[in-house]
Each structure stands twice: as C-alpha cells, then as structure tokens.
Amino acid sequence: MIVTLVELENGSVSEISLETLAFARSLAAEGGGIAIRAVVVGDVDAPDAVAAELGAHGVSEVLQATGDAFSAYGGAAWAAALQAARESTKSVVVTAAGSPRGMEVLAHLAARLDVPFAANVVSFSGLAPFVVTRQVVGGAAQEEMKLDRRPAVLTVAGHSWTAAAVGGDAATWTTFSPEVAEADLVARVVATGTKDSDDSDSLKSARVVVGAGRGAGGPEGFAAVGELAELLHGSLGVSRVVTSLGWRPHHEQVGQTGSRISPELYVPCGISGAIQHWAGCSSSKVIVAINTDAEAPMMTKATYAVVGDMHEVVPAIVEEIRGR
Ligand code: FAD
Numbered sequence: 001m002i003v004t005l006v007e008l009e010n011g012s013v014s015e016i017s018l019e020t021l022a023f024a025r026s027l028a029a030e031g032g033g034i035a036i037r038a039v040v041v042g043d044v045d046a047p048d049a050v051a052a053e054l055g056a057h058g059v060s061e062v063l064q065a066t067g068d069a070f071s072a073y074g075g076a077a078w079a080a081a082l083q084a085a086r087e088s089t090k091s092v093v094v095t096a097a098g099s100p101r102g103m104e105v106l107a108h109l110a111a112r113l114d115v116p117f118a119a120n121v122v123s124f125s126g127l128a129p130f131v132v133t134r135q136v137v138g139g140a141a142q143e144e145m146k147l148d149r150r151p152a153v154l155t156v157a158g159h160s161w162t163a164a165a166v167g168g169d170a171a172t173w174t175t176f177s178p179e180v181a182e183a184d185l186v187a188r189v190v191a192t193g194t195k196d197s198d199d200s201d202s203l204k205s206a207r208v209v210v211g212a213g214r215g216a217g218g219p220e221g222f223a224a225v226g227e228l229a230e231l232l233h234g235s236l237g238v239s240r241v242v243t244s245l246g247w248r249p250h251h252e253q254v255g256q257t258g259s260r261i262s263p264e265l266y267v268p269c270g271i272s273g274a275i276q277h278w279a280g281c282s283s284s285k286v287i288v289a290i291n292t293d294a295e296a297p298m299m300t301k302a303t304y305a306v307v308g309d310m311h312e313v314v315p316a317i318v319e320e321i322r323g324r
Contacts, residue, residue: 001089002028003151005082005096005105006038006054006062011045013053016097018163020156023121024095025058025166030127034092035060038171039085041078042070051173056165061172063089069180073101074188077180079108084178086113091151093130098155110153117153118145122160135160137275159262159283200251200259208234209263211254211281212242215270215291215310219247224314225269231321237261237281239271255280269310273298290314 002024006017021036028034038059043066044050051062065081082105086094094109096102098120110117120135122142130147135157147154203209210229216222222236229236237254238247254261256276262283269290271277278301281287289302290313299305306313 001091002034002036002093002095003063003082003086003089003091004036004038004059005078005094005102006040006059007097007099007101008040008044008050011049013050013057014097014099015163016099016102016158018057019158019161020095020097020102021054021057021059022161022163023156024093026161027093027095027124027127028058030124037085037089037091038062039065039082041065041081042073047173048170051170053165055168055170057163058166058168059171061174064173064175065178066175067177067180069185072188072190074185075101075104075108076184076187078105079112080180080184081178082106082109083112084176086151088176093152093154096155098157102155106153106155113151113153115149115151115153116145116147118147119155120157121154122157137279158260203235203237203252203254204259204261206235206261206263208232208265209237209254209261209267209281209284210234211237211239211266211268211271212248212310213239213268213271213277214241216242216247217270217311221311222248224311224318227318228267228314228321231318232265232267234263234265237266239274239277268298268302269314271298272296273301 004024007014024036028036036059038054054062063085069077096106107117118132118134121132124132130152132145133142136143210225212222212225226236236252238252242248243250243253256279258280260280264285266281266284266287287302288304289298290306290310291299294307
C-alpha cells in the first residue's frame with residue numbers, strides 16, 4: 001500500500017499533488033497493482049468533488065484526518081495524522097509533493113519513524129532494492145538513493161511527473177481522528193495572507209520563456225528579447241545579475257532564488273548558466289542558448305547553442321519571424 005499526502009488549493013487537489021499521484025501510480029504498477037490511499041488533513045469543502053478527482057487519478061480511498069488539531073496547519077500535527085494513516089494501512093511507501101508543506105510534514109514523519117527521508121525524487125529504478133533518483137543542489141544535480149527501511153518516505157519533485165487523469169470511480173471516503181500530542185501543536189499557522197497578485201505566475205506556467213542575462217548590457221538591452229518573447233507568446237525571464245543590478249524586476253528572475261520554470265522552449269540569451277540559474281530552468285524541454293562564449297555552461301547543456309552576439313542574433317530572429 002502507498003499513502004500519499006494530498007494538499008488542497010481553493011477546495012481542489014493541487015497540481016503538484018496530482019503530479020505526485022502520477023509517480024505513485026507508476027510505483028503501484030511496478031509493484032503489481034498496489035493500492036494508493038490519499039490522506040487529506042482538516043476541513044474539506046467539497047468532499048464529493050475531491051473524491052471524484054482523486055479517484056480519476058488512481059486513488060482508491062481517501063482518509064480525511066479531522067479534529068481541532070487540524071483547524072490550522074502545523075507540520076508536526078499533520079505528520080501525526082500521516083503516521084496514524086500509515087500505521088492503519090501498513091503502507092510501505094509514504095509520498096507527498098515536494099512543496100513547502102510536503103517537505104516539512106514528511107521530514108517530521110521520517111524523524112518520528114526513524115527512517116531516511118528522500119526529498120525531491122524524480123524517478124525510481126526498482127523496488128527490491130528500492131532505488132530512487134532525486135534532485136540535489138537545487139535541482140542542478142541528481143543522486144541515487146537506496147531506501148532499505150520501511151516505510152520509504154519521499155517527496156516528489158515538482159514538474160518531474162505529469163498530472164494525468166486515468167479514469168476510475170470516485171475514491172471511497174473515510175474520516176479518522178488521530179491523537180495529536182500537545183508537543184505537536186507548538187508550531188501552527190496563526191494567520192495567512194495573500195498578495196494581490198503574483199506577477200511570477202505567468203513566468204512559471206509559460207510554455208515559452210525568452211531569457212536574458214548580463215549579456216543584455218543594461219536596462220535598454222531587453223527590447224529585442226521582450227519582442228521575441230511576445231512574438232512567441234511567451235514570457236521574459238532573467239538572471240539574478242539582472243535583478244540585482246535593477247535592470248528588471250525580481251518577479252522575472254529564474255533560478256534557485258527566483259522562479260522555477262519548465263517551458264516547452266527556453267531561449268536564454270547572454271546567460272552563463274551558473275548552477276543557481278540552471279536550478280530554475282533545467283526542466284525546460286528544449287533550450288536554445290545564445291551566447292558569445294561557446295564554452296559557457298548554458299551553451300554546453302543546451303539542446304541547441306547559437307554562438308553570437310545577442311544584440312545581433314535576437315533582432316535577426318525577430319525580423320525573420322515578422323517576415324513570415
Ligand atoms: P554572467 O555570469 O556574468 O554571464 C553573462 C553571460 O553573457 C556570459 O556567458 C557571456 O559570455 C554572455 N555574454 C556577454 N555579452 C554577450 C552578448 N553581447 N551576447 C551574448 N552573450 C553575451 N542566478 C540566477 O540567475 N538565478 C538565481 O536564482 C540565483 N540565485 C543565486 C543564489 C545564490 C545563493 C547565489 C550565491 C547566487 C545566485 N545566482 C542566481 C547568481 C549566479 O551564481 C550567477 O551569478 C548569475 O546567474 C549570473 O548571471 P548571468 O549569467 O546573467 O551573468
């Protein structure tokens with residue numbers, strides 16, 4: 001049995017939780033059709049809709065943890081709920097999304113169970129032994145990890161799997177009220193707020209991103225890349241040097257301390273491809289890098305590398321597209 005912690009956003013299952021279920025389904029299939037249980041914690045506005053959505057994504061049963069302890073989010077309290085669900089189902093694998101909450105809750109759970117914690121898993125290569133590949137150094141590198149204690153506790157890196165409904169009846173719904181110790185309630189969310197808008201949202205979900213770095217040369221150097229982004233119906237993304245120098249706003253930054261993108265096409269221009277930048281763009285499907293330095297890390301990792309001055313190459317591409 002596999003237990004997956006599922007997070008809800010505005011009453012629906014979050015996209016990254018659905019991606020995690022795609023991983024869990026693959027694991028379940030490899031194990032000969034192991035059942036997948038989902039755990040949701042706290043109030044659920046529309047259980048029928050959530051049960052239907054989770055059923056379509058391969059979940060057979062939803063376990064909803066209820067009780068005063070879950071009126072506000074707390075990592076340790078949620079871990080207590082997940083631990084109770086895992087014990088009642090005798091699950092051999094516990095998964096969650098590699099989201100801030102998924103990471104916090106599963107770290108608590110692994111510590112409580114005294115088992116290793118594999119964060120940001122992207123794939124597995126066998127069940128016996130159970131070997132997973134996971135992202136490290138902010139996604140810039142990968143390592144293999146053998147999980148030989150049970151349950152295996154792991155989070156799944158965002159965008160490493162594609163959320164896909166596979167059909168299936170609505171999951172059955174069971175509520176349970178796990179005991180939560182006082183000590184598990186010491187850290188809880190007391191207030192939440194939302195920003196009016198998050199300007200980086202369109203960058204994170206863009207199918208095309210045109211990037212620019214120090215090679216742009218200054219604030220005036222972004223006109224052509226902006227035009228190219230517009231022509232390709234994409235977004236503009238920049239390196240940290242660019243935001244640090246105040247050439248462009250921070251919400252456009254790609255990387256470890258910016259947005260993580262996974263477009264179909266990324267066109268980094270005048271960006272060296274430092275490890276912290278690569279951490280945010282390595283999931284791009286196709287990378288067409290433009291740089292004067294053929295040896296820049298971005299050029300050696302790109303799908304296609306164009307050696308040239310971005311101030312000549314980008315306007316030429318724009319002109320070519322406009323001429324069609
Ligand atoms: P440079 O490294 O200076 O590279 C400029 C590139 O432009 C070079 O490859 C050069 O050959 C090329 N070039 C120059 N002129 C032209 C031209 N006319 N045409 C074409 N090419 C040209 N960086 C991020 O981007 N995102 C992050 O989230 C991030 N987080 C960080 C977090 C930490 C804790 C630290 C320490 C660093 C972080 N950085 C981040 C910074 C990162 O290490 C690099 O310094 C940064 O990415 C470099 O930006 P760049 O590629 O634009 O500049």
